[in-house]
Amino acid sequence: MPETSNIRLLAAIMFADMVGYTRLMQENEVNAKMLRDRQRNVVDEKIMEYRGQVMQYYGDGTLSMFGSAIDAVKAAREIQLELKNDPKVPLRIGIHLGDVVYDDEGIYGDAVNLAARVQGLGVPGSVMISGKVFDEIKNHPGIRVEAFGEHELKNVFQTTSIFAVANEGLEVPTQKHIRELTGSYQNSVAVLPFANFSADPENEYFSDGITEEIINAVVKVSDLEVASRTSVFAYKKTNKDIREIAKELNVATVLEGSVRKAGDRIRVTAQLINAEDGFHIWSENFDGQMRDIFEVQDEISQKIVEKLESDAFFDNEVKIYEASTDSIVAYNHYLQGLFYWNKRTPEGVFKAMEFFQKAINQCKTYTNAFSALANCYTYLGAVGHMESNKAFEHAEMYANKSVELNSTRAESFVALGFVNLFTKWKFDRAEANFRKAITLEPDNTDARLGLGYLYRALGEYDKMQHHFKAAVKIDPLSLPAKLDYAYSFLINEDFGKAKGVFDEILELDPVFRSAYEGLAFLYIQKGDLERALHFANKYLNLVTAPNTGGAFLGYIAAVQGDEGGIKENLAKLDRRQKENPEMNLHIDFAIVYAARGDKDIAFRYLNEAVDKRIGAMIFLETMTVFKSLEDDPRYIELLKRIGLPIPTQIPG
Numbered sequence: 001m002p003e004t005s006n007i008r009l010l011a012a013i014m015f016a017d018m019v020g021y022t023r024l025m026q027e028n029e030v031n032a033k034m035l036r037d038r039q040r041n042v043v044d045e046k047i048m049e050y051r052g053q054v055m056q057y058y059g060d061g062t063l064s065m066f067g068s069a070i071d072a073v074k075a076a077r078e079i080q081l082e083l084k085n086d087p088k089v090p091l092r093i094g095i096h097l098g099d100v101v102y103d104d105e106g107i108y109g110d111a112v113n114l115a116a117r118v119q120g121l122g123v124p125g126s127v128m129i130s131g132k133v134f135d136e137i138k139n140h141p142g143i144r145v146e147a148f149g150e151h152e153l154k155n156v157f158q159t160t161s162i163f164a165v166a167n168e169g170l171e172v173p174t175q176k177h178i179r180e181l182t183g184s185y186q187n188s189v190a191v192l193p194f195a196n197f198s199a200d201p202e203n204e205y206f207s208d209g210i211t212e213e214i215i216n217a218v219v220k221v222s223d224l225e226v227a228s229r230t231s232v233f234a235y236k237k238t239n240k241d242i243r244e245i246a247k248e249l250n251v252a253t254v255l256e257g258s259v260r261k262a263g264d265r266i267r268v269t270a271q272l273i274n275a276e277d278g279f280h281i282w283s284e285n286f287d288g289q290m291r292d293i294f295e296v297q298d299e300i301s302q303k304i305v306e307k308l309e310s311d312a313f314f315d316n317e318v319k320i321y322e323a324s325t326d327s328i329v330a331y332n333h334y335l336q337g338l339f340y341w342n343k344r345t346p347e348g349v350f351k352a353m354e355f356f357q358k359a360i361n362q363c364k365t366y367t368n369a370f371s372a373l374a375n376c377y378t379y380l381g382a383v384g385h386m387e388s389n390k391a392f393e394h395a396e397m398y399a400n401k402s403v404e405l406n407s408t409r410a411e412s413f414v415a416l417g418f419v420n421l422f423t424k425w426k427f428d429r430a431e432a433n434f435r436k437a438i439t440l441e442p443d444n445t446d447a448r449l450g451l452g453y454l455y456r457a458l459g460e461y462d463k464m465q466h467h468f469k470a471a472v473k474i475d476p477l478s479l480p481a482k483l484d485y486a487y488s489f490l491i492n493e494d495f496g497k498a499k500g501v502f503d504e505i506l507e508l509d510p511v512f513r514s515a516y517e518g519l520a521f522l523y524i525q526k527g528d529l530e531r532a533l534h535f536a537n538k539y540l541n542l543v544t545a546p547n548t549g550g551a552f553l554g555y556i557a558a559v560q561g562d563e564g565g566i567k568e569n570l571a572k573l574d575r576r577q578k579e580n581p582e583m584n585l586h587i588d589f590a591i592v593y594a595a596r597g598d599k600d601i602a603f604r605y606l607n608e609a610v611d612k613r614i615g616a617m618i619f620l621e622t623m624t625v626f627k628s629l630e631d632d633p634r635y636i637e638l639l640k641r642i643g644l645p646i647p648t649q650i651p652g
Contacts, residue, residue: 006103006432012072012095012133013111014052015119016043016079017061019090036060039089042082050075055107065107069097069136073143073165076127081169084125094119097132101432108435113442114160117153121162121181125171131161146172151182154225156442188225188251191215193236194268195258207259208233208342209335210268213297214255219443227251228445230478233342234508246275249476253281255300264290270300290328324406325369330362334369341372344480346385349376367406374398374415382422382615384584392423392613410441417450421457422615425643430454445475452484456491457618459647464488479505479512486515490522491622498522513542520552525624529556547576551588555625558595566596584614591625602626603634610641617642 018024018039024032036059043062047054052066052075066072076093083089096118098111114130122128129137129145137143148162162182164172191214196207212229219226227249235245242254257270271283286296325331337355340348353376359369374395381391399415406412417433420426431454437447448471455464465488471481486501499522505515516539523532533556540549550573557565570592577585590605606626609617620626620638629635639646 006101006428008099008101008428008431010098011100011102011107011111012066012069012097012136013100013107013115014047014064014066014072014076014093014095015061015115016064016076016091016093017058017119019092019124021060035087035089038087039083039091042079042089046075046078046082049078063107063112065100065102069095069133070140070143073127073129073133073137077143077165077167077170080125080127080171084169090124092119092122092124092126092128094122094128095133096130097136101435103432105436108432108439110156110435110438110442112439114153114156117156118160118162121148121173121178122164123171123173123177126173127165127170128173129163129165131163134161134163143167148173148175148178151178153182154442188227189218189253189255189272190227190232190246190249190251191218192232192245192254192256194256194270197258197260198262200261203259203261205336205339206261206332208339209331210259210293210297212338214300217297219441225251226443228443228475228478230445230475230481234477241278242273243275243278251275257300261290266290266293266296268296268300290332293328293331325359325363325366327363327366330359330366330369333359333362334366334372337369337372341376346380346383349379352376365405367402367409367412370398370405371402371409371411371415374402375418378415378418378422378615384587384614384616385582387582388423388584388612388614390582392419395419395423408440410437410444410447413437413440414444414446414450417447421450421454422618423613425613425618427454427458427643443474445471445478445481448474449481449484452488453618456488456622457644459621459645461488461492465492477508479509479515483512483514483518486518490518490525493525495522495526511542513539516542517552521624524555529559532556547572547579550576551585551591554592555595558592558597566592584609584612586612587614587616594626594629597628599629599632599634602629603632603638606638607641610638618644620644621647 018036021032021036024035040057040062044054047064050066050071051068052064052071054062054064056063066075072095076095080091080093083091094115094117096111096115098109098114100107100109100111118128118130134145144166145163146166148164150159150161153160162178166172191211194207194211196204215226215229215232218224231249238245242256246252246254252275254273254275255270256273257268260267266288268286270286272281273279274281286299288296333355337352337359340352340355353373356369356373356376359366360373363369377386377391377395377398380386381388381395396419399412399419402412402415413433413436417430417437420430420433430450434447434450434454437444441447448467452464452467452471455461455467468481468485468488472478472485475481482501482505486498486505489498489501499519502515502518502522505512516535520532520535520539523529523535536549536552536556540552543549550569554566554569554573557569570589573585573588573592577583586605586609590602590609593605594602606617620642621644636646
């Protein structure tokens with residue numbers, strides 16, 4: 001896939017769209033197209049006049065970019081005044097100011113999503129702006145505004161101040177209109193994991209897969225809040241009351257169901273429940289052959305939306321569920337792969353790869369399987385469980401194939417972003433791909449985590465924490481998201497908050513070993529080696545692989561001056577490396593030698609880690625265990641080799 005140049009900049013983003021264009025097309029196609037063409041002509045003229053640039057046309061709308069918020073507002077005002085003249089065009093405009101990535105293919109990022117949300121609060125003839133735009137224009141003579149206060153917007157992970165430009169001739173929505181669009185959670189649903197009622201417990205992957213497919217379908221519906229996959233799967237096999245679950249997930253309705261699979265026959269039972277009183281809104285059985293499963297998923301998704309979405313937002317002719325393959329066999333393998341991938345253990349990921357490959361063998365155009373397989377290879381290479389060149393070569397090949405097959409899926413760009421970040425160390429390309437992903441799907445947790453990792457590597461710790469916090473807000477019960485959020489506090493030396501989040505994780509899952517590892521690092525950073533050793537042992541007790549813990553225990557022994565402990569753990573690392581020749585333990589060795597004070601050997605291992613492009617090296621600046629090396633010129637050379645910015649101050 002060819003590389004494209006990209007620029008990161010602060011810009012005013014304008015979204016404009018015609019209200020009711022679909023209805024107008026149904027009523028009078030010729031008239032609708034005439035109004036659309038009139039809109040485009042006026043928009044093009046005014047945007048050029050005010051030094052803006054049209055970035056993309058939609059069927060009924062336009063995405064534009066300005067270097068100045070004032071120019072954007074003036075252009076929007078002139079557009080609306082012109083379109084009030086006959087033939088009138090019912091246009092809504094929204095403007096937001098923020099960071100975007102601009103490349104050969106378009107503009108991407110949170111600012112694009114927020115501009116779209118702000119525009120969606122308007123009425124025909126209005127110009128809606130965010131608080132950031134207001135801050136730029138508030139002292140400008142000739143521009144009047146009306147304030148609507150702060151509001152929570154869908155897929156925006158902090159409250160947003162909303163204003164309307166109120167100059168003569170412009171329409172301004174009512175406060176009630178804004179409250180109705182932002183203050184209700186009635187259009188919200190949680191799809192709980194469907195129960196496996198098949199005789200074979202191994203069919204659980206199939207019921208899990210159907211749950212995920214329905215979530216992926218309904219999440220695409222405009223103005224419908226959908227609880228994330230990670231959050232709902234925390235309630236798998238729970239005995240909690242539906243109303244209690246709904247309260248914890250902040251949704252008004254809950255879909256639950258079961259799947260019974262016997263040979264080629266399937267029965268899916270689904271029921272939509274009102275969270276307030278626990279009564280069924282509807283309940284239905286869907287019987288058929290395996291070959292009918294795509295239609296079944298589409299029908300269930302349609303029925304949910306029909307009950308929750310008003311005609312103003314949902315067209316019943318739209319197909320919500322889109323099968324990503326025509327092959328039932330490939331689909332079955334893909335669901336099995338997801339089942340093991342979601343375990344997030346090296347052994348689980350190796351198993352997942354087998355099934356994703358089987359899915360691809362059955363369907364050569366299965367985008368989902370290609371991006372999933374790419375993520376498996378990136379994961380194994382980054383954590384050192386596969387030889388780097390082999391892992392990253394395959395990861396890049398499958399990620400590029402995923403984007404080539406379907407450039408409208410967020411996961412395709414997330415997979416490519418992780419390849420850029422952890423294998424190529426092309427940080428600008430990684431950012432562009434993660435931002436493309438969140439433009440396509442603002443509530444994509446993996447894209448948020450990807451941006452968090454990127455900003456951690458680049459030393460932009462406020463942005464790192466923002467995206468990790470956003471990931472937790474999307475998936476409030478996701479242990480991996482919470483783990484990264486805890487580390488963001490640890491990196492900023494807010495030990496109290498870091499410990500609080502680690503403790504929350506262990507309350508949810510007392511055997512989530514990575515939280516014990518995090519607590520060990522926390523106490524290492526605080527200099528409390530006794531507590532660090534306590535949590536290191538808790539972590540190691542949950543690891544089944546032999547000869548583990550050499551880096552952890554060797555580091556603590558080195559800090560304590562225990563030469564016997566150092567030699568014992570270096571020998572353990574040697575044995576593990578010999579038993580697993582594809583593993584990369586260079587960073588582990590470097591940790592022990594750095595703590596021991598053997599800088600020459602530590603730098604040798606770290607440079608070898610860079611040679612092999614071990615993904616974790618991008619986090620060198622936030623690895624407290626290497627703090628003793630920072631005053632050595634070779635440390636700066638390492639940062640340069642990786643391509644990281646040279647900091648003026650190392651955290652800690």
